[in-house]
Amino acid sequence: MFPYNYITIEGNIGSGKTSFCKMMHEEYSCRLILEQFDDNPFLPFFYEDMNRFALTVELFFMTERMKQLQKHLLYQDLFHDFTLADYTFVKTLLFARKNLADDEYRIFQKLFNTLNNSFPNPDLLVYFHRSVDILQKNISKRGREYEKNISDEYLLKIQNSYFEYFRNILTFPVLIIDLNDIDFVANKKNYEHIKNLLKKEYLPGVHRISLIL
Numbered sequence: 001m002f003p004y005n006y007i008t009i010e011g012n013i014g015s016g017k018t019s020f021c022k023m024m025h026e027e028y029s030c031r032l033i034l035e036q037f038d039d040n041p042f043l044p045f046f047y048e049d050m051n052r053f054a055l056t057v058e059l060f061f062m063t064e065r066m067k068q069l070q071k072h073l074l075y076q077d078l079f080h081d082f083t084l085a086d087y088t089f090v091k092t093l094l095f096a097r098k099n100l101a102d103d104e105y106r107i108f109q110k111l112f113n114t115l116n117n118s119f120p121n122p123d124l125l126v127y128f129h130r131s132v133d134i135l136q137k138n139i140s141k142r143g144r145e146y147e148k149n150i151s152d153e154y155l156l157k158i159q160n161s162y163f164e165y166f167r168n169i170l171t172f173p174v175l176i177i178d179l180n181d182i183d184f185v186a187n188k189k190n191y192e193h194i195k196n197l198l199k200k201e202y203l204p205g206v207h208r209i210s211l212i213l
């Protein structure tokens, strides 16, 4: 099985985090934590006018994620073999860093740090890496109305925020998997391949593996 109790799947918008987690959940007895982004009423407004709605959106995401993680992570789960989430709490900070003005970000970061102290780090953080072109294809394929004008620049900013963060991670393993156009939903071999990567033990710090042939 997996040598980790708490695995988080990360990646840019449209990288396939949720699909992968759902596939794993069908196969394993894992506690599944999925992002409830549909509940964020400010998200469509944010995509219309990022400057105006950034702080509202980020505070809403942080509060909702905090509530969800408090519910799931702060007690021991005896009924599942491991916990799998399609986001890590730090995602909140990584988006906020790019979306908020500097003074807003400083206050947000203080609040984030206080809240984050109560949550454990993942035992393994997996990042699905795909090029902006592929992300755009995935985003338009799923056809969420409010996401239709996401720019390449925005996706690159989010990607950079993750990579800047990974550079300083020394306390738990981060596994970056280069996927590009690899489809693990349609092709089970790809899914198996990713799963097998999650069965290996990694030392703390960043590891990068390519699935691209």
Ligand SMILES: Nc1ncnc2c1ncn2[C@@H]1O[C@H](COP(=O)(O)OP(=O)(O)OP(=O)(O)O)[C@@H](O)[C@H]1O
Binding pocket: 011, 012, 013, 014, 015, 016, 017, 018, 019, 035, 037, 043, 057, 058, 061, 087, 091, 092, 095, 096, 099, 147
């Ligand atoms: N902190 C945030 N600030 C702004 N927008 C956010 C934030 N967190 C999530 N979002 C937005 O919420 C929506 C869902 O995001 P998320 O990345 O979790 O799922 P996804 O794109 O469906 O991922 P995947 O396709 O990999 O499952 C996206 O439009 C994303 O940009």
